[in-house]
Amino acid sequence: MSDARGTFTNLPEDKRARVLDAALEEFADHGFQGASMNRLATRLSIAKGSIFQYFGSKEGLFAYTFGRAVDLFKAPLKAARERARDGGFFEVLRQSLLTGMEFIASYPRIHRIYLKMLHNEDFPLREQVLGQVRAASAKYFRPLVLEGIERGELRPDLDPDLAVYVLHTLLDRFLQSLAAAPLDGGLGIFGAPRDVVERRAGELVEFLRRGFSA
Template sequence: MDASPTFQNIPADKQQRVLGEARREFAERGFLGASMNRLSARLGIAKGSLFKYFGSKEGLFSRVFDGAVERFALFLREARDETKGRPLAERLERVLLVGTEFVRTHPDIYAIYLKMLAGGDFPLREQFLGKVRALSARFLTPIIVEAKASGELPETLDATLAVFVLDAVLDRFVQAQAQPWMDIGLGLSLDDPENSRQAAGKLAAMLAGGFHVG
C-alpha cells in the first residue's frame, strides 16, 4: 500500500524516521500491541498526522512491510547478480549468507517477520508472508534455471521442487541463527559470522550435489 501524497511530500529524512520508529514499534510489540499513541509520542508528532499519512494502523503496517520486502529484494538481487556465471555451490552459499547479512543489518524487520510466523495477530498475514515466499522464488528460480542451462544440473530436474527446497533451507538457516532453539547442534549464531560462513559452504555443497539425485 502506498502512503498518502501528504506523507510522500514531507522531507525524506522525516519519512525514514517515521517508518523506522514504526518498524521498531511493530518489532517490539507485534501488530495488536503496537500503539499509534506511543508511536506519535516517540516521533513528537500528532497522532492525527499518522492517520493522515497512512489512513490506519493497518495502512502503516502495510507500508512498513512492503518497504521491508523492497529492502530484502535489494539484498537478494545484489547476491544473484554478483555470483552470475559462478558454480552453483558458490551461488547457493551466497544465498544462504545474504539472508544472515540482512538480519544482522535489519534486526527489527526480521523480528516482525518472526512474529508473523508465530502468530496470527497481523492483518492480511497470509498475504504478507506470501509476498516473502514469492520474492524468494523469483530470486532463486533463475539460479536453478541457469545451472540447468549450463549443464551443472540435469535437464530433468524439477526447478519448482528445487526452489521449494532452497527456500525452506534458507529460511531455516537464518532462523536457526536468530533463534538458538532452532539449531540442532551446528552452533549457528548471528554473533559468529565465521561459523555461519563455514556452515553455509558445507550446506551449499550438499544441496548442489543433492539436486543430482533422482
Template sequence: MARSPSDARETQPEPQAPPRRRRAPAMDKGERRRSILDAALAEFSAHGFAGARLDDVARRAGVAKGTLYLYFSDKEALFRGLVEENLSPVLVDAGGMVALFPGTTRELLDLLIELLAQRVLETPAQALVRLMIAEGPRFPELAAYYHREVVVRGLALIRAIVSRGIARGEIDSDIPARFPQLVIAPAIVAVVWNSMFGAFDPLDVRQFLAAHRDMILRGLGWRET
C-alpha cells in the same frame, strides 16, 4: 572628580540578549516517513503486531499521532510500508543478480546469502519474518499480503536459479524448482532459532546458510563448469 552613580550607569554596557537556540532542521517527508517506519519496526519487534500501539509508534518517532496518520492509516499500512521499505528492495536486487550474474550457480548463491544476511537476517528487518511466523494466522489479510509480495517472489527467484543451473549444466535435478521451500527453509529456521535461543546459543547465520548451500548442491549433483 568622583563619578556620580548616574554617570556609572550611563557607561555600563547594556546586557545582551542570550543567543537564540537554533532549531534542529526540519525533516523532509521522506525522512519523517522513515523515522515512523523505524519506530514501528521497533514497536512490532518489542510487542508484536497485535500488542503494538500507534500512540507508542508516534511517541518513539517523535511525531504527533495526527502526523503519523498523514503517512499511514493504521497498523496494517505500517506493516505494508515496512515490507516495501525493507524486503521488497532486497528481492529486486536479488532478481537483478540472478538475471545478470555471469558466474557459477555456487558463486551466485554465495552472493545471495551475503545479501540476505546483510540486509535482512542480521538486521532489525528479520523481525518482519518473525512476526509472520508468530502472528500470521491471526491476521490472514497481512499473511496474504506477505505471501504475495515476499514469499511468491522469493520462490520464483529460487526457481530461476535452479533453471539457470540446469541450463548451464551445473545441476541435474529440478527438485528445488518443484519445492523451492527446501531452499529457503534455513533462513526461516535461523530467524526462529535466534529469536528463541540467540541470547545464549546464537546461530551463525552465514555459516548455517553456506552449509545448507553445500548440502543442496551435493544433492543436486553439482558439477563445476
C-alpha cells in the same frame, strides 16, 4: 501491499525515514497486535491523526513498512547473485545465505518483526505479507534454477517448483536459526562466530549439490 498516501510521500525524505524507523521499532518491540499508534505518535511528536492520514490504518502502516523492508532485502541479494554468478549456481546459493546473515545483522528489527509474524501472531495481513515474501523468494530463485538446468549444472529432470520451494525453505530456516536458538535445530549457528556460520553455509550448499547436481 498498501501504498502510502500523498500526505506521506510528499514529506521530506528525512521525515519519511524517521516515521518508518519508529514504526519498525514499535512493531519489532510489540508485534502487530501490541503496537500502539498512540505510543508511536508520542515517539514521533506528531498527532496520531497524522499517521492515519499517511497510511489509513495500522494495517496500512504495517503493510507499507514491511513492504519497504522486503524491497531493502532484494538489493543485496541481487548484488550477491551478480557477484557470484561466474562461480555457478551453488556459489550463488552460498553467497545468498551469507548475504542473508549480513542483512539480519544490519537490520535485526526487520527480522524480529518477521519472526513474530511467522511464529506468534495472527492478524488480517499475515497471509498477504507472507505471500509477498514467498513471491519475492520465488522471483529470485526460479531464474537461478532454470539457468542452472540450462547450463547443465543441475539435473535435467529437476522440478523447478520443488527446487524453489526447497531453496526458499533453506534460506528462511537458515536465517531463523541465526536469530533464534530454539530454531537452530542442531545446526550450531545461533550466536556462532562468522567463520562457523560460513562453514555451515558451505556444508548446507554441498549437501544440496549432491542432490541437485547433474
